[in-house]
Every structure is written in structure tokens, then in C-alpha cells.
Amino acid sequence: MSNPVNRDPETLVDSVIEQYREYVNPGLASLMSFGGFDDVEETAEGCLLRTVKGAEYLDFLGGYGVFSLGHRHPKVVEAVKRQLDRMPLSSRTFFSEPMANLAAKLAQITPGDLQYSFFCNSGAEAVEGALKMARIVTGRSRIISTLGGYHGKTMGSLSATGREKYREPFEPLVPGVTFVPYNDAEAVAQVLGDDVAAVIVEPVQGEGGINCPSDDYLPALRKLCNSHGALLILDEVQTGLARTGAMFACQHWGVSPDIMTLAKALGGGVMPIGAVVGTPDIWQKTFGTNPLIHTSTFGGNPLACAAGLAAVEAIEEEGLVEKARLRGEQLLSGLKQVQSRYPETLVEVRGMGLMIGVEFAVKEAAELTINGMSQRGVIAAYTLNNPNVIRLEPPLVVTEAQIDRAVTVFQEAVEMSVSLLASLLG
Ligand SMILES: Cc1ncc(COP(=O)(O)O)c(C=O)c1O
Numbered sequence: 001m002s003n004p005v006n007r008d009p010e011t012l013v014d015s016v017i018e019q020y021r022e023y024v025n026p027g028l029a030s031l032m033s034f035g036g037f038d039d040v041e042e043t044a045e046g047c048l049l050r051t052v053k054g055a056e057y058l059d060f061l062g063g064y065g066v067f068s069l070g071h072r073h074p075k076v077v078e079a080v081k082r083q084l085d086r087m088p089l090s091s092r093t094f095f096s097e098p099m100a101n102l103a104a105k106l107a108q109i110t111p112g113d114l115q116y117s118f119f120c121n122s123g124a125e126a127v128e129g130a131l132k133m134a135r136i137v138t139g140r141s142r143i144i145s146t147l148g149g150y151h152g153k154t155m156g157s158l159s160a161t162g163r164e165k166y167r168e169p170f171e172p173l174v175p176g177v178t179f180v181p182y183n184d185a186e187a188v189a190q191v192l193g194d195d196v197a198a199v200i201v202e203p204v205q206g207e208g209g210i211n212c213p214s215d216d217y218l219p220a221l222r223k224l225c226n227s228h229g230a231l232l233i234l235d236e237v238q239t240g241l242a243r244t245g246a247m248f249a250c251q252h253w254g255v256s257p258d259i260m261t262l263a264k265a266l267g268g269g270v271m272p273i274g275a276v277v278g279t280p281d282i283w284q285k286t287f288g289t290n291p292l293i294h295t296s297t298f299g300g301n302p303l304a305c306a307a308g309l310a311a312v313e314a315i316e317e318e319g320l321v322e323k324a325r326l327r328g329e330q331l332l333s334g335l336k337q338v339q340s341r342y343p344e345t346l347v348e349v350r351g352m353g354l355m356i357g358v359e360f361a362v363k364e365a366a367e368l369t370i371n372g373m374s375q376r377g378v379i380a381a382y383t384l385n386n387p388n389v390i391r392l393e394p395p396l397v398v399t400e401a402q403i404d405r406a407v408t409v410f411q412e413a414v415e416m417s418v419s420l421l422a423s424l425l426g
Pocket of ligand 1: 124151206264
């Protein structure tokens, strides 16, 4: 089939959707159409996304945490363009300056003794690296993870992902993973034997439904890991880099892990990149005898690292930690006002910074609301492991007026879904 350029918008959209049906994933095509996303993305800038049909959307999904700097942040685009004209991919023989610079920057901004970085290409890959390191460092194999936790869908990361629906079809997975309820340190204590290599947890559960922990949860996990010689892996793939109103979510509770995983926002919304960040001790025990024990051909490529460094600098220069906190408070309180008008439909509004979830009583109401929001020009989505929760993760550069607009649209969409469901059931 020819490339659908220079066709009128309707024909182009039909053609792309048809190609999805024929060559990508027919079920996904139906799901996207059902969600009201029957269009093709074309350009994007900041919080705005435009489609070939000429519609303009406020992006309140933010690429599931990727677009913390918005789309096409000029500083990141410029850094990538500059690197593109010099050397996009590494020879993997000589030293690479962009990788060295990004690793040094991460050592500077990450908490505690975190110092070394291994770069890869995605969140799941970062989790794979972290799990392998936990094994080689401790000589143990058991992992404790949380129900509802999301760590990716590759074999290893999926083994630690706390949702049966995604794991079960691929079993047997990596053995030795025990799942406990999130935000329950006592449950961890009960299964934490001296054969446990690591406890892996998201500081704020993202795909599990934007679940925030109580203040003593992460400090308690840190203590438990210390006393049993297990590593604490904090998966900050979604929470990292200012999203929750701290540079790293674990800093809200003054806890630093042995290993931290990063991805999503690290690429500045321009390049894919993941990172495993660890202490000197972890690195010595992992790479000390064989520096090539864990590698990735494209991991840490110059384009991605140039994007990463520019992204971190932009976050610092533009005070996005503080902005996430301020705009987050505005969004949270706006949504809570809507909740107070529909207490039977909206069970809870919760979150930290600009990582906010709205839990619906039934998933049908959430689905209809997402659809209603997209019809009104605001993109949102549900959380992967909890379809009752709509997540709102706009770029941290979002304006006050854009938040007001999204809250108004959310209210209209909830109102529409409530009356639609009432008419269907009544
Ligand atoms: C906390 C967390 N870890 C890992 C992943 C997996 O990242 P990726 O989709 O880049 O493989 C995600 C993705 O949503 C995530 O939220």
C-alpha cells in the first residue's frame, strides 16, 4: 500500500486506520476508535497536539509520563539536532561525551549514594537491568513486588508486574517473585527472608491507579531491606524527574534506593531512553569482574543522551519541580470540586504533583468520560492495571488557563457520561 501523503484528511485517516487493522494490530485499532481517537496525530508543541483532520487537543495524558517538558521542547530539540549533525549513534569503541555528561548529571541530581548509570532504551529494559543487578549483587534470586505494580512487559519486568491479566498468558515467567499489597510494609516483612535479592516498588503506583503511599511506607521498606541484606529498587520510570513535585518521588520521604530505574521523561519527550542508576557498591559487584556482563547496542546512544542532558537542564532552569507542585494543587482542587458534585460516580481524586488519578465507581463511566473529554479536545486515558481510574499527567509546562480548561471539560464529560449511563440503565 502506498504512503498516504497528499490525500485529503478523511482519506488519509481512513487509510492509516486500515493499515493499523491490516498490518499493526486490529484490536488496538478498534480500542482507539472506541476511545474517540479516530484521527491521526500530525504535529505537537508544548501541551498541544494537532491531528490531520485539523483538531487541536490539550494533551493531559502526556504520553503516560513521557512529555513532562511538553512536545518538542526547544532546548531538547536543539540539543538533538546538534548531535544529529555530529554523530547520532555511537561507534561503541571510543568514549562518548553525551553519555558521560548525562551520567555525571544524574549522579549530581539523584539522592543518596546513587552514582553510576547504565543506559538503555525503555522503562522495561531499565527494570530488566535492575533485576539482573539485584541477583548478581546479592547472590539471591527472590524478588518482592507489589500487586497492581507496573514494571513493563518484557519477560523479566513482566514477572514483577502485579497484574495477572498480563502475566498469566506468558507463564512460566521468571520464578521467585512474591507479590504483596502495595503500601503495606508489614506484608513485605512477612515474606522477606534472607533469600530475597530485592524489593521493587514504584514510590507512587502509576498504572495501578495513581496510588500514593502513606508517609511511613518507603522509610519502612528501606529499613526492612537494610536489615535483611536485600536491595531496594525504586522504579521511578513514571514518577521521576519532577512529575510528582519533587525531582524524584522518593525524595518526598527522604528515602534513597540502592537502584533507581528511569525512562519516559528522561528523553525530554524527544528521544527514547532508559537508565538504571546505582551505588558504587552495586556497580562494583555487577561490572567489577566483567564490564560487559550487561550491555545494549543502542543503550546510551548520543542522540538519546544529548536529549536526556538537555531535558534535565530544562527541568532545572524552568523550575518544573515547583511548577508540578503548584499546577498539581490547582488541578487536584479543581477535580475535587467536580467530585463533590458527582460523589456517586467519582469515588476519589488523588495524586501528587501532576500525577493525578480520578477513580470512578464503574469503569464504563470512566470510559465514557475519556471519550467525552476527547470529543471536547482534551486527551486522557485510564491506568493500565486499573481501568476504573482516569489518569491526568499533563506536561509540567502546562499553564493555569489550560488546567482550568481541562477541569471544565472533565466536568462536562462526567455530566454527559452520568446522564448517558442513567438513560441506558433506566
Ligand atoms: C513505573 C513503570 N515502570 C516501567 C514501565 C515500563 O516502561 P516502558 O513502557 O518504557 O517499557 C512503565 C511504563 O508505564 C512504568 O510506568
